[in-house]
Amino acid sequence: MIKFDNITKKYGETEVISGVNLEINDGEFVVLIGPSGCGKTTCLKMINRLVEPSSGTIFIDGEDISKKDPIELRRNIGYVIQQIGLFPHMTVRQNIELVPLLKKWPREKRLKRVEELLMLVGMPPEQFINRFPLELSGGQRQRVGVARALAADPEIILMDEPFSAIDPIARTQLQDELYELQEKLKKTIVFVTHDIDEALKLADRICIMKEGKVVQFDTPEEILKNPANEFVENLIGKKRLWKQPELMSVKDVMITNPVKALPSRTLTQAVEIMTESGVDSVLVVDNENRLLGIVTAENIRQNKDKARKLEEIYTRNLFTVRPEDSVLDVLKLMSQKRIGYVPVVDENNILKGLVTRSTLVNLLGESLE
Amino acid sequence: MVSEYINFIVQRMDDILLFSGQHLQLSFMAILIAISIGVPMGIIMTMIPGMSPFILGVANAVQAMPSLALMGFMVPLLGIGSTPSIVMVIVYALLPIIKNTYTGLTSIDRAIIEAGIGMGMTEFQLMTMVRIPLALPVIMAGIRIAAVMAVGYTTLAALIGAGGLGQLIYRGISMVNTKLILAGAVPAMILALLIDRVFFFLERKVMPKGIKL
Numbered sequence: 360m361i362k363f364d365n366i367t368k369k370y371g372e373t374e375v376i377s378g379v380n381l382e383i384n385d386g387e388f389v390v391l392i393g394p395s396g397c398g399k400t401t402c403l404k405m406i407n408r409l410v411e412p413s414s415g416t417i418f419i420d421g422e423d424i425s426k427k428d429p430i431e432l433r434r435n436i437g438y439v440i441q442q443i444g445l446f447p448h449m450t451v452r453q454n455i456e457l458v459p460l461l462k463k464w465p466r467e468k469r470l471k472r473v474e475e476l477l478m479l480v481g482m483p484p485e486q487f488i489n490r491f492p493l494e495l496s497g498g499q500r501q502r503v504g505v506a507r508a509l510a511a512d513p514e515i516i517l518m519d520e521p522f523s524a525i526d527p528i529a530r531t532q533l534q535d536e537l538y539e540l541q542e543k544l545k546k547t548i549v550f551v552t553h554d555i556d557e558a559l560k561l562a563d564r565i566c567i568m569k570e571g572k573v574v575q576f577d578t579p580e581e582i583l584k585n586p587a588n589e590f591v592e593n594l595i596g597k598k599r600l601w602k603q604p605e606l607m608s609v610k611d612v613m614i615t616n617p618v619k620a621l622p623s624r625t626l627t628q629a630v631e632i633m634t635e636s637g638v639d640s641v642l643v644v645d646n647e648n649r650l651l652g653i654v655t656a657e658n659i660r661q662n663k664d665k666a667r668k669l670e671e672i673y674t675r676n677l678f679t680v681r682p683e684d685s686v687l688d689v690l691k692l693m694s695q696k697r698i699g700y701v702p703v704v705d706e707n708n709i710l711k712g713l714v715t716r717s718t719l720v721n722l723l724g725e726s727l728e
Numbered sequence: 729m730v731s732e733y734i735n736f737i738v739q740r741m742d743d744i745l746l747f748s749g750q751h752l753q754l755s756f757m758a759i760l761i762a763i764s765i766g767v768p769m770g771i772i773m774t775m776i777p778g779m780s781p782f783i784l785g786v787a788n789a790v791q792a793m794p795s796l797a798l799m800g801f802m803v804p805l806l807g808i809g810s811t812p813s814i815v816m817v818i819v820y821a822l823l824p825i826i827k828n829t830y831t832g833l834t835s836i837d838r839a840i841i842e843a844g845i846g847m848g849m850t851e852f853q854l855m856t857m858v859r860i861p862l863a864l865p866v867i868m869a870g871i872r873i874a875a876v877m878a879v880g881y882t883t884l885a886a887l888i889g890a891g892g893l894g895q896l897i898y899r900g901i902s903m904v905n906t907k908l909i910l911a912g913a914v915p916a917m918i919l920a921l922l923i924d925r926v927f928f929f930l931e932r933k934v935m936p937k938g939i940k941l
Contacts, residue, residue, distance in 0.1 A: 404846075407846055409842065409845060409846055430848050430849075430850055431848070432848075433845070433846055433847060433848035434847070434848030435848075438843065438846035438847055440839055440842065440843055440846070441839060444839050444840060444842070444843035445843075446840060446843070446844075446857075446858060446862075446938075447840070447862070447936070447938045447939050448861045448862055448936030448937070448938045448939055449938065450938070457847060458847050458848060461847070461848055461849065461853065491937065491938030492938060493938060493939070507847075517846075
């Protein structure tokens with residue numbers, strides 16, 4: 360476990376990190392994100408003591424790292440930076456085996472490890488082991504960078520915007536690979552990025568920083584659903600929700616003022632209400648806004664006697680959903696039951712809103728923009 | 729005119745070869761010593777902050793001193809012969825070597841240095857495994873400049889009796905014999921160009937393979 364205890368960093372008079380407290384669990388993938396100058400990289404570099412805090416303590420597994428030998432500490436923490444961090448005068452093999460070499464592993468063991476790691480990152484050793492970084496594509500270099508960080512099998516890996524200099528297609532692929540790798544290896548990864556999509560895709564938890572402070576530190580789902588403030592909202596973007604339909608709940612998308620009528624209304628009145636609002640159905644509710652049923656234009660058309668009351672003809676036994684249900688479940692329900700709308704009610708059957716197929720289609724359409 | 733000159737050269741061939749040999753010997757000696765002082769000095773400068781302005785300042789000042797005057801100072805201190813002339817050449821050859829060593833070692837991409845430190849390299853390992861290999865082409869370029877300069881300055885050595893091609897040139901000057909001057913100057917030029925080529929070749933040779941691509 361990595362623990363930041365009230366960490367502050369000052370350069371002269373300016374405070375770049377102010378009282379940061381963080382706890383990163385073993386095997387957790389934590390992404391630090393924020394605008395440039397927010398202190399995310401500084402925080403990362405404090406973990407391997409490339410930067411020393413001005414005050415406060417960082418613990419790794421309960422041990423104060425300022426009391427450890429920084430060289431030893433760094434050899435036990437993987438470190439990945441942008442592609443340029445590979446040593447250009449060393450081959451792929453020499454780059455990867457560097458930390459094992461510093462740790463004085465025997466030659467055979469090092470070579471075996473290099474081959475193992477190249478396989479792991481999907482680069483056949485016989486083809487790549489003796490190449491120089493300049494002979495590799497950006498994506499391949501980054502894979503070597505990841506392999507290098509894994510070389511001595513550290514528990515903690517620090518990644519400082521590793522994919523930022525790579526073209527979008529290769530980046531997506533590398534992210535997927537890293538995700539899969541992490542599923543297998545379960546390392547503690549601290550990852551810095553300024554790309555919110557990357558953060559949402561990879562993180563177990565995201566730590567959003569601004570001006571040297573932690574604004575919100577939570578799971579991606581929680582951040583999307585309950586952004587701590589406007590800053591976070593802006594960071595994740597207005598459309599963020601739509602991009603992740605599995606994270607949307609009914610209350611995010613429902614119409615909150617559906618067209619409704621009391622059961623005592625006549626059919627004529629109901630037609631008037633529908634025409635006025637431009638809809639083809641009306642929800643029937645009692646005085647307490649409790650949902651009773653629904654009447655559609657079709658139902659009304661079939662009744663010749665327009666003086667009848669709604670209570671005589673409305674359909675009971677409606678499918679309803681709760682505000683906190685997932686939108687995807689609702690979509691599934693709608694297509695299974697072949698219905699175009701679902702009223703939303705709370706546990707007391709009080710009408711809260713309405714979800715229609717067209718609102719959903721519109722939302723999903725937006726997400727594709 | 730040309731054939732006359734060639735004849736003259738052929739007659740003096742023994743002298744020219746002898747002086748060329750001396751010349752090479754003197755300049756090589758000076759370069760070797762300059763390298764063995766200058767490169768470590770450049771390395772030390774990168775390790776001790778605040779040292780570089782001082783050393784570079786001194787080296788610059790020395791460089792700015794007229795060579796004839798410097799030689800004048802050398803004689804009372806070191807007498808005449810090859811020692812003072814080698815010392816003088818060293819003094820001039822030092823600056824490009826120190827400067828390039830320092831620049832080469834300090835102008836390496838920050839990210840690469842940080843990667844090295846972040847992976848747990850000691851200062852010494854960083855120097856020997858990363859900084860020096862990557863700076864080698866720049867250091868060699870400095871040595872090349874110093875070598876060519878050394879061949880030029882060595883002609884002055886004749887003034888204090890160290891021999892070399894300068895001797896032919898001074899003789900020519902005092903006898904107002906253009907052919908004699910040329911008999912010293914042309915081989916000196918050829919030597920300088922040759923040395924330039926040799927060091928250029930060495931420079932390519934030491935360039936790390938991964939960078940040459």
